Amino acid sequence: MADMAAFAAADGAAVRVFTARPHYPVGNAFPGYDEGGHDHEQIDGVTITRVSPWLPGKRGALGRIISESAFLAKGLAALLSGRLKRGKIVITLCPSILTVLLGLFATRRGGRHVAVIHDIQSGLASGLGMVNIGIVVRMMRWLEKIVLNRTDLILVLSEAMRKQLTSQGVRTRAEILPIWVDTEFIKPLPKPKSMDAPVVLYSGNLGKKQSLDQVIEMARHLRRRNLPARVVIRGAGSQGTELSARAEYEGLDNVEFRPLVNSEDLPAALGEGDVLLVPQNDQIADFAVPSKIFAIMAAGRPFIAAAPSGSLLWKLGDKSRSHLCVPAGDAEALADAVETLINDPDLRRTLGGNGRAYAVTHHERKVVLSRFMDLVNEDRKRSGAEVSGGHYLVFEPDARGHAAEWVKHLIAHVRKNPVPARITFTLPRALEKEIGGDLPRSVRLDFLDDSETARCTHPQLIVSAFARWWAMRRALERSHATHGLFLGIDHASFPLALGLPAGGRTVSGIMFRPTTHYRTAGWCRPTMKERLRDLRKDIILRLLTRRRAVSRIFSLDPYFPDYAARSYKHGHKVVPLADPAYPLAPPGPEERAIAERLPDERTVFLMFGEITARKGILQLTEALTLLPRDTARRTCVVVAGRIDPEIRVRVTKAFGTILRRQPDLKVFVVDRRLAAGEITALVERCDVVLAPYQRFVGSSGVLLWAAQLRRPVISQEYGLVGKLTRNFGLGLAVDTSDAGALAHAIEAAGSRGSNLPFNPVGVARFLWSHSPEAFSAALLSDDGMSPREDSNLVTMIAV
Numbered sequence: 001m002a003d004m005a006a007f008a009a010a011d012g013a014a015v016r017v018f019t020a021r022p023h024y025p026v027g028n029a030f031p032g033y034d035e036g037g038h039d040h041e042q043i044d045g046v047t048i049t050r051v052s053p054w055l056p057g058k059r060g061a062l063g064r065i066i067s068e069s070a071f072l073a074k075g076l077a078a079l080l081s082g083r084l085k086r087g088k089i090v091i092t093l094c095p096s097i098l099t100v101l102l103g104l105f106a107t108r109r110g111g112r113h114v115a116v117i118h119d120i121q122s123g124l125a126s127g128l129g130m131v132n133i134g135i136v137v138r139m140m141r142w143l144e145k146i147v148l149n150r151t152d153l154i155l156v157l158s159e160a161m162r163k164q165l166t167s168q169g170v171r172t173r174a175e176i177l178p179i180w181v182d183t184e185f186i187k188p189l190p191k192p193k194s195m196d197a198p199v200v201l202y203s204g205n206l207g208k209k210q211s212l213d214q215v216i217e218m219a220r221h222l223r224r225r226n227l228p229a230r231v232v233i234r235g236a237g238s239q240g241t242e243l244s245a246r247a248e249y250e251g252l253d254n255v256e257f258r259p260l261v262n263s264e265d266l267p268a269a270l271g272e273g274d275v276l277l278v279p280q281n282d283q284i285a286d287f288a289v290p291s292k293i294f295a296i297m298a299a300g301r302p303f304i305a306a307a308p309s310g311s312l313l314w315k316l317g318d319k320s321r322s323h324l325c326v327p328a329g330d331a332e333a334l335a336d337a338v339e340t341l342i343n344d345p346d347l348r349r350t351l352g353g354n355g356r357a358y359a360v361t362h363h364e365r366k367v368v369l370s371r372f373m374d375l376v377n378e379d380r381k382r383s384g385a386e387v388s389g390g391h392y393l394v395f396e397p398d399a400r401g402h403a404a405e406w407v408k409h410l411i412a413h414v415r416k417n418p419v420p421a422r423i424t425f426t427l428p429r430a431l432e433k434e435i436g437g438d439l440p441r442s443v444r445l446d447f448l449d450d451s452e453t454a455r456c457t458h459p460q461l462i463v464s465a466f467a468r469w470w471a472m473r474r475a476l477e478r479s480h481a482t483h484g485l486f487l488g489i490d491h492a493s494f495p496l497a498l499g500l501p502a503g504g505r506t507v508s509g510i511m512f513r514p515t516t517h518y519r520t521a522g523w524c525r526p527t528m529k530e531r532l533r534d535l536r537k538d539i540i541l542r543l544l545t546r547r548r549a550v551s552r553i554f555s556l557d558p559y560f561p562d563y564a565a566r567s568y569k570h571g572h573k574v575v576p577l578a579d580p581a582y583p584l585a586p587p588g589p590e591e592r593a594i595a596e597r598l599p600d601e602r603t604v605f606l607m608f609g610e611i612t613a614r615k616g617i618l619q620l621t622e623a624l625t626l627l628p629r630d631t632a633r634r635t636c637v638v639v640a641g642r643i644d645p646e647i648r649v650r651v652t653k654a655f656g657t658i659l660r661r662q663p664d665l666k667v668f669v670v671d672r673r674l675a676a677g678e679i680t681a682l683v684e685r686c687d688v689v690l691a692p693y694q695r696f697v698g699s700s701g702v703l704l705w706a707a708q709l710r711r712p713v714i715s716q717e718y719g720l721v722g723k724l725t726r727n728f729g730l731g732l733a734v735d736t737s738d739a740g741a742l743a744h745a746i747e748a749a750g751s752r753g754s755n756l757p758f759n760p761v762g763v764a765r766f767l768w769s770h771s772p773e774a775f776s777a778a779l780l781s782d783d784g785m786s787p788r789e790d791s792n793l794v795t796m797i798a799v
C-alpha cells in the first residue's frame with residue numbers, strides 16, 4: 001500500500017491513506033507508533049491517518065475477526081465524524097474483506113472502488129485449519145462474493161486467484177496485477193566477509209501460512225549430514241515461539257533466530273544468504289502469493305520454493321529459471337535442494353542472475369505501478385476527464401526567501417517533463433538575472449514594475465494583500481492565462497475570501513502558515529493574541545475554500561489538510577505539498593572560504609538564512625552570554641545571512657556584549673545573502689544547526705538543509721518546526737523564547753553535537769517526501785491547476 005500511495009502521489013493525485021498503526025507481523029504496534037505520535041503525518045506526499053488497532057493477546061481466527069471488525073468500526077466512525085472523507089476513487093487492500101466493505105461505504109455515489117486482493121481470506125482460513133466449521137467458511141465466502149461484486153474492479157496476483165474468485169461467484173472484472181519490487185533499491189550485494197559458513201536464510205512472517213515446520217525438519221536433516229551451513233530464520237509471528245522451542249528441544253545448534261530488519265536494511269539482509277527459502281503451506285497455493293520471492297530475485301539470490309507441484313511457484317520457476325522447487329512438506333527434498341546449491345556456487349550465481357533479470361523485466365516497480373495507475377484511472381480517461389493544454393500563470397512578487405529556488409524547480413521540471421500548457425512566471429525584476437536565460441519553449445517570464453513590487457511587499461499586510469490580488473488579476477488579463485497560481489497565497493487570502501473576482505479565472509496557491517489546527521493537535525498552549533489570530537484565520541479559510549474560483553490550496557504543513565477536511569465543508573480543496581529540499585551543489589573553492597576559517601578543535605553551531613527578530617537572533621545572543629566558561633571555550637558560533645536592517649544595530653550591540661562577557665567564545669558573523677554553495681560548505685563544516693525561532697509558524701528550509709547533510713538541529717518546540725523535529729528525530733526541540741533553556745541546549749549538545757537526539761532513519765523518511773520533482777509535479781499537474789474540486793483525490797484503505 002505504501003508504494004501504491006507514493007506512486008499515485010508522484011503521478012499527481014492527492015492521496016489520503018486510512019490505516020491502522022503498523023503492527024504486522026510482530027503482533028503489537030511498532031515502537032514510536034504505539035503512543036499515536038504518527039497518527040497524522042505526510043510521507044512521500046501522502047497524507048496518512050492511522051487508528052489504534054485492537055490486537056488479540058492470543059492469535060487465532062476469532063481474534064483476527066474481532067481485530068478486523070474493530071478496524072471496520074473505527075473506519076465507520078471516522079466516516080461519520082468526517083475524519084475519513086468519502087472519495088470518488090477508493091482503493092482497498094485485502095486480505096481483510098472487512099476493509100473492502102469499509103471501502104464501499106467510503107466511495108461516493110458514481111465513484112470508483114478498486115479492491116486489491118493479495119490473499120483470499122476464506123481460502124486461507126480453511127486451508128490453514130484456522131476455521132474448521134463449514135458454515136463459518138461458507139459465510140466468509142458469501143461475504144466475499146457480496147462485497148467484491150459491489151466493487152468496480154478487482155486486482156489479483158495470479159490467474160489461479162482469479163479463477164478461485166470466479167468459482168466463488170464473483171462477477172466483477174478482475175485483472176492480474178503482479179507483485180512489484182523496487183529493483184533500483186534492492187540490488188545484488190556481496191555477502192559480508194565476516195560470514196564464512198554458508199547461510200540458508202528464511203526471512204519474513206513466522207505464521208501458519210509459511211508452514212515453517214518443514215524448515216526446522218530440514219535443518220535436522222542438514223545437521224545429520226554434517227553440512228556446514230547455518231539456518232537463519234529471521235522474522236516474527238504467531239509461530240515464532242513454538243518454532244524456537246522446537247529447535248532448542250531438538251538440539252539444533254545450526255538454527256539461529258533473528259528479528260526482522262528495517263526496510264532500509266533489506267538489501268543487505270538478503271545479501272547475507274547464500275540460499276534463501278520460500279516455504280508454503282500446500283493447502284493455500286491458490287489463495288496467496290508470497291511477495292518475498294520478487295525481493296529475493298531482485299537481490300540476485302537463488303531460492304528454493306517448497307510448494308505444491310503445478311502451483312504458481314513451480315510455474316514461475318519454469319519461466320524465470322531463478323529457483324529450485326520441491327514438494328511442500330517434504331523436508332528431506334528441501335534438504336537435498338539446499339545441499340545441491342551449497343555445493344554448486346556456479347548454479348547459485350546462474351539462478352540468482354536469472355532471477356534478477358526476470359524481476360527487472362517483469363516486476364519492476366515503475367512498470368507494474370504504472371499499469372496500476374492506468375487501471376485505476378481508466379474510467380476518467382475514457383470520459384475525457386483528463387485536462388490538457390491551457391495557459392497557466394505562476395505569481396510571486398517577493399524576491400526574498402524561497403522564490404528563486406522554487407521557480408528554478410518548476411522550470412527544471414518543465415524542461416525535463418514537457419507539459420501541454422504554456423506557463424508564464426510573473427516575478428519581481430530583481431529575479432530577472434537569476435532566473436532568465438535558456439528557458440523551455442513553453443515558458444515565458446513577465447516582470448512586475450518596481451511600484452507593483454513595492455506595494456505587493458508592503459510591510460502593512462492589508463496593503464500587500466490587496467496589492468497581490470490586484471497584481472495577479474492584472475497579470476492574468478495581460479497574459480490571457482486561464483489559471484493563476486500564487487506561490488504564497490497567505491497574503492492574498494483575505495481579498496479572495498471576500499469574494500473579490502479573479503477576472504473569470506481560477507486560482508490556486510501555496511499556504512505557508514496555517515495555524516488553526518495547532519491547538520486541537522495539542523502542539524502548543526496558544527496565547528490570547530494567537531487565539532484571536534487563529535479565529536481570524538479560521539473565518540478566512542472557511543470563506544476561501546467556499547470560493548468556486550479557488551481550485552486548490554497547497555499546504556506546506558502536512559498535518560493541516562486532514563484538519564481542513566474534517567472542519568470545513570470544502571476542506572477537500574486543501575491538499576498537502578512537501579516543501580522541496582534544495583539540491584545540494586558541490587561548493588567551489590571560493591565558496592568554501594568562510595567554512596575553512598572555522599576552528600577544527602571547537603564544536604561549531606550555525607545559524608543561517610534571513611536573520612530576523614522572528615528567527616530568534618536576539619534570544620541566541622542572550623543565550624550565548626549565559627554559557628558556562630568551559631563550554632564557551634569549546635564553542636564556535638556562526639551567524640550567516642542578511643540581517644534585517646530594523647534590528648541590525650541591536651544585533652551588533654548584542655555581539656559586542658558577547659565579546660566582553662565571553663572572551664573565550666569564537667563568533668563569526670557574515671551579514672549578507674549567501675550563495676547556495678556557501679551554505680552547503682557551512683552546513684557540511686558545522687556540527688549543529690540552530691533554528692531558535694520565536695513561535696514561528698509554518699515549516700523551515702533550514703530543517704531540510706540540515707537533514708540533507710545529516711546535521712542535528714536545535715529548534716523551537718512550538719508549531720510545525722517543533723513537531724517535525726520531534727517526529728522525525730531531526731534534533732532537539734526546546735523553548736527557544738527562554739534564553740536559559742537555549743543556552744542549556746547548546747551546553748548539553750556535547751562535543752560535535754554528539755549528545756543531541758538524531759534518528760538517521762527518521763531523517764531519511766523526512767527527506768523522501770521533500771523532492772523538488774514531487775513538488776513541481778503536484779503544482780503543474782492538470783489536477784493542481786484545474787478547478788475540478790476533488791476529482792484527483794484518491795483514498796486508500798488498509799488494515
